Amino acid sequence: MRYLTFARCLLFTVLCIVSTKSKGRRPSVSKIMPVLELMEPEGAMYDPSPEDIDEGTLKNLLGNFFDSQVMSSEQPSAFTLSPNGTVKLNLKKTRSGQFVPQGPLPKHIKRMHLQFVKMAEGKRIHLKMGNKMRRRFRDLLWLQSYCPLLQKWKDLGPRFWPRFFLENSCAARQSCSFPRGMVCKPHKSVNKVLLRWHCQNWDQKKNCNWLKVQYPLVTECQCGC
Numbered sequence: 715m716r717y718l719t720f721a722r723c724l725l726f727t728v729l730c731i732v733s734t735k736s737k738g739r740r741p742s743v744s745k746i747m748p749v750l751e752l753m754e755p756e757g758a759m760y761d762p763s764p765e766d767i768d769e770g771t772l773k774n775l776l777g778n779f780f781d782s783q784v785m786s787s788e789q790p791s792a793f794t795l796s797p798n799g800t801v802k803l804n805l806k807k808t809r810s811g812q813f814v815p816q817g818p819l820p821k822h823i824k825r826m827h828l829q830f831v832k833m834a835e836g837k838r839i840h841l842k843m844g845n846k847m848r849r850r851f852r853d854l855l856w857l858q859s860y861c862p863l864l865q866k867w868k869d870l871g872p873r874f875w876p877r878f879f880l881e882n883s884c885a886a887r888q889s890c891s892f893p894r895g896m897v898c899k900p901h902k903s904v905n906k907v908l909l910r911w912h913c914q915n916w917d918q919k920k921n922c923n924w925l926k927v928q929y930p931l932v933t934e935c936q937c938g939c
Contacts, residue, residue, distance in 0.1 A: 754912070762911045780876075787877060787878070802863045810850060823852050861884055861885070864885040876908065885935075890937035901935055906930075908929050
């Protein structure tokens with residue numbers, strides 16, 4: 715099974731470009747303009763001014779791409795209350811009272827006959843158990859291989875709007891397999907759309923625009939090699 719490799723770097727795929735200083739008007743949609751790489755200088759002098767950050771205008775510009783679940787123009791309380799992030803657990807309780815992940819039982823666990831367990835050194839340990847015990851053992855393996863998300867608010871800086879973004883990563887675990895050896899890795903992700911401040915002429919701060927860019931968000935982690 716192939717696992718998606720999550721690149722934490724920003725995917726600067728520009729959807730559209732807007733002008734904020736053309737003929738004294740506020741931001742307006744312009745032509746679609748792809749950008750492969752954005753070279754930007756450091757320093758607060760190159761950041762957008764308060765006049766360029768009109769929340770109502772920028773929210774209208776972002777339109778349906780604005781997702782209040784993972785975006786915020788103001789610092790969320792969790793940014794300071796939970797600086798290390800929070801683990802998102804999607805678990806359900808079985809009839810036997812055991813907690814297992816939400817969703818159907820993974821096929822590779824469902825297909826297990828559980829007649830024996832092969833250890834790392836090659837030794838086989840035969841298992842003698844009834845159907846009820848096998849079902850509970852499968853649930854235990856399922857829970858052991860479960861990879862929850864770690865959610866943490868990140869300050870992207872003044873050149874992004876919204877400035878605060880709820881990033882997901884795989885919660886740290888020593889191993890997610892039995893026997894040990896496999897670890898949790900990003901498996902699925904989606905691209906969210908944010909606004910990015912960019913000037914075509916940084917030296918003179920001319921032709922500065924808010925660009926729509928894609929930002930990756932991990933949505934699922936999976937146990938893998």
